[in-house]
Amino acid sequence: xxxxxxxxxxxxxxxxxxxxxxxxxxxxxxxxxxxxxxxxxxxxxxxxxxxxxxxxxxxxxxxxxxxxxxxxxxxxxxxxxxxxxxxxxxxxxxxxxxxxxxxxxxxxxxxxxxxxxxxxxxxxxxxxxxxxxxxxxxxxxxxxxxxxxxxxxxxxxxxxxxxxxxxxxxxxxxxxxxxxxxxxxxxxxxxxxxxxxxxxxxxxxxxxxxxxxxxxxxxxxxxxxxxxxxxxxxxxxxxxxxxxxxxxxxxxxxxxxxxxxxxxxxxxxxxxxxxxxxxxxx
Amino acid sequence: xxxxxxxxxxxxxxxxxxxxxxxxxxxxxxxxxxxxxxxxxxxxxxxxxxxxxxxxxxxxxxxxxxxxxxxxxxxxxxxxxxxxxxxxxxxxxxxxxxxxxxxxxxxxxxxxxxxxxxxxxxxxxxxxxxxxxxxxxxxxxxxxxxxxxxxxxxxxxxxxxxxxxxxxxxxxxxxxxxxxxxxxxxxxxxxxxxxxxxxxxxxx
Numbered sequence: 001x002x003x004x005x006x007x008x009x010x011x012x013x014x015x016x017x018x019x020x021x022x023x024x025x026x027x028x029x030x031x032x033x034x035x036x037x038x039x040x041x042x043x044x045x046x047x048x049x050x051x052x053x054x055x056x057x058x059x060x061x062x063x064x065x066x067x068x069x070x071x072x073x074x075x076x077x078x079x080x081x082x083x084x085x086x087x088x089x090x091x092x093x094x095x096x097x098x099x100x101x102x103x104x105x106x107x108x109x110x111x112x113x114x115x116x117x118x119x120x121x122x123x124x125x126x127x128x129x130x131x132x133x134x135x136x137x138x139x140x141x142x143x144x145x146x147x148x149x150x151x152x153x154x155x156x157x158x159x160x161x162x163x164x165x166x167x168x169x170x171x172x173x174x175x176x177x178x179x180x181x182x183x184x185x186x187x188x189x190x191x192x193x194x195x196x197x198x199x200x201x202x203x204x205x206x207x208x209x210x211x212x213x214x215x216x217x218x219x220x221x222x223x224x225x226x227x228x229x230x231x232x233x234x235x236x237x238x239x240x241x242x243x244x245x246x247x248x249x250x251x252x253x254x255x256x257x258x259x260x261x262x263x264x265x266x267x268x269x270x271x272x273x274x275x276x277x278x279x280x281x282x
Numbered sequence: 283x284x285x286x287x288x289x290x291x292x293x294x295x296x297x298x299x300x301x302x303x304x305x306x307x308x309x310x311x312x313x314x315x316x317x318x319x320x321x322x323x324x325x326x327x328x329x330x331x332x333x334x335x336x337x338x339x340x341x342x343x344x345x346x347x348x349x350x351x352x353x354x355x356x357x358x359x360x361x362x363x364x365x366x367x368x369x370x371x372x373x374x375x376x377x378x379x380x381x382x383x384x385x386x387x388x389x390x391x392x393x394x395x396x397x398x399x400x401x402x403x404x405x406x407x408x409x410x411x412x413x414x415x416x417x418x419x420x421x422x423x424x425x426x427x428x429x430x431x432x433x434x435x436x437x438x439x440x441x442x443x444x445x446x447x448x449x450x451x452x453x454x455x456x457x458x459x460x461x462x463x464x465x466x467x468x469x470x471x472x473x474x475x476x477x478x479x480x481x482x483x484x485x486x
Contacts (some may be wrong), residue, residue, distance in 0.1 A: 228452070
């Protein structure tokens, strides 16, 4: 296991531990690192990594990122409930996890009875774009019929969603809040890319919800996330192909097409089929 | 009989075995979600007052508190209208129930390590060895014409063993090398009232 040489992946921020976590070792971009308090070092050379603290997490970078960690305006709103949902290791490329998070077409089949139901499988037309001014991918005007859109709701309805990909290894969902229709719930999924095909994913939520218990909110997100786990772990090839004709998209895959195009423009190789050869696998 | 409270965490395999047993037996329970990850609620003083080892599942009925999974499964089978047939009433059924508790518990530790980073990654080898023993057992049972671990019909032991095999992909062990267990798992999935859990593939 060695550190990737991909400059795009090296020059970004990644969560590596919760603040105040016990000292320990983990992997980042193929390299073993050691975390002790707020200090992060490579275990092979002892070199220190740049670090930041945000949202209760410790972030690190091997390189010199041009940008700071992206902002979540919702994090500054005092009446929001901040719900960190834990760290989950998946045997999948972080890019596959982002792409799955962007996908609505699987809701009725994977999250049956929660985010969708089998008679209501249509993905209504939505808009996806690469926003050049902020260098992010967005999918907007998304709607989908969901049978239980949030922990507070029991009846089904069309949910209004927007998706934002602020960095190649993170993705945010904004959902019109069922109990306060003039506001948006924000659900972010951050990645710690351990290797090209092993990822720790960290779901964080900033919600407008004064009814559900903390345990109910965490449970709702974790159940959905674990349902997704077996889907992304079984996708082949393991890493995300960026060649336009490698897989056949449909109109519902507009956000995925924009995301892959954006990654290709950036020249990202880590976690894609253009990355370093994997030992004994696709 | 009053309705007991089952303290459960959706992503935990022992809690799943309890929910599965309740569903198959037709036992009514009130579920209480516990925030195990990331909340570590099982380590709190309040929870330890209920379950001193800080573990889920816990089954509470008035003053009676059960904290050992196998005791909980057996009690749930006793409570359900369809549960009598599930009770471990032969020496072999009890033997395999204890196998689930002792030997196959390594699968839970391996899965916790792979998924949450909290278990013991070295347990994977132990868990694989236990599943090979179970594979041999189900193969031998098949030669006798018995589809389940201790007889012709499923019992609490089967339900205690099922999650350890069904979720083994979570810690990197595929099902290719376990043909007898695959058939056995399929038989369990076809039982009336079967329920799954998040992370359990809908395909066998």
